[in-house]
Structure formats: structure tokens, C-alpha cells
Amino acid sequence: MPEVFGGVPAEFRAPADGAAPREAERLLGRRVPARLGALLRETDGIVDPYGTDVVWPLEHIVEQNLLFWSREAFAGLSMPFDSLLFFGDNGGGDQFALVVAPERDDVFVREHETDSRVWVAGGPEEHLRRALGGEGDWWR
Template sequence: MWKATAAEVSSDVEFSAPIDATALAEAERRLGRSLPPQLTALLMETDGMVDEYGTDVVWSLDRIVGQNLLFWSPDAFPGLHMPFDPLLFFGDNGGGDQFAFVLTPERPDIFVWDHENDSRLWVARELEDYLRRSLTSDGDWWR
């Protein structure tokens, strides 16, 4: 479903080999929490998506784990930003802004974190909406 949705809106999307249940379980163990169901389903079809400009619209599972562990670390950005614990980052715009699910409270909405001013703005009602918006844009579509 996820690859078909992406291919429907853009013919220039690159896909990776899907992850398996063992890799997913290990990632969730390392994170200490479950991934959102929509993201899990996407990763079981493709371990990330890259658009025609080389932007990681959806990161690989390894990058999702690494980036989130970094951002959730209490020593990563002391006093510089609001807490990142409620967010699960999964993609970026290639310029520093990152896209995330809200984990607390759990909801399917997607927000963007602006790395320049630490704002968190709503951008999509769920993952399919995010893919359609991001893959049909050639710039900062959420602004």
C-alpha cells in the first residue's frame, strides 16, 4: 500500500528492501517504545523513501533509531530546545527540519520541527497525507 501510494504521486521515488519483524522488534527494544502502526507498516514494505531530489522523506529504520536516541538523550541539547521525548522523528526536508509523529499523547498527526527556531508545527493528518504532500512538492510545502 505505501509504495503504491508514493508511486501514485511521484514516479521518482526510491525504495529500499523492507525490514523484517526481527529488526523491528530490536529497534523497538532499543527505543524503549513501539513505533506508530503506520510507520511500522511502511517499513515492512520499504526501509525508507528518497524523493527525486535525494531527500529522505522517510528514513531507514537504523536512522530512525539513531536520530531519536540522540534527540531523546538528556545531554544532547541541554537548555537549547523544548523536550523531544513526545516526538518520533522519521524523515527530513534535506535542510535541517525534521518530521515526526507525536507519541505523547499518541496520535497519527505529523509535525515538523523547525531546527532554526525550535517550533513544532502540524503538517499532515497522518502518514499517507504526509507522503502525498511531501512527494508532490518541490520545496518547504508546510510553510
């Protein structure tokens, strides 16, 4: 049964296994930002009422970031992704990321049609409030 976050029903998955964040950091070769790590220890992903993974499960975060950081996958198609850690999407192809180099709590959206990166929130909590309380492309 969905829980309510900011007045909006959302599905909160079971917390990530205790060792999973350390294993994710090992696979990624970098630290998961503290506020995202804390969120994942509470819930291993959040799904909005429309089935969109507002926050991906940790395993998907690792898989997608390794793909984004792979030079071969996006060579010549987009700006580098090294400074971002992607953690969710809007269900329409745009992805949300935290800045990890230099680490800060800001959340950006990568619009897949233009490869633009636009600031959308001052941290994961604000992102969740806006994503679960907004409609459509709420960041525009």
C-alpha cells in the same frame, strides 16, 4: 529504478528485516506507531527525486531518536522531544515526527532554526503525498 508515488518518482528501499521493528522498539524503549511500522515493513525508507530521505531507514530512525531524546545533546537548546518520534527530514535541517505521547497519527515538522513544531499532516500517508508532491518548504 525509482517507482512512482502520487505521480512523483521516489526510491523505495527494500523492506525492513522482519525482526528489525521489534529490535528498534527494544532499543527505543517504546512502540513504533502502527502506521509507520506498517510502512517500514513495506519499505525501509523512501528517497525523493532530489535525494532527500523523506522516510529514514529504521536504523537511522533509532539512531536519531536516541540522540534527540538524550537530555545532554540538546540541554538548554530546545524543547523536549520525548513526545515525538522522528522519521524523516527535508534535506535542509528540518525533521518530521509522529506524536507518540499520547500516540496519534499527526505529523509535525521541527524547524531547526527556531525549534518550532508545526502540524503538517494527519498521518504518514498524507505526509508522503504532500512531501513527494510539494516543492521546497511545502508545509509553510
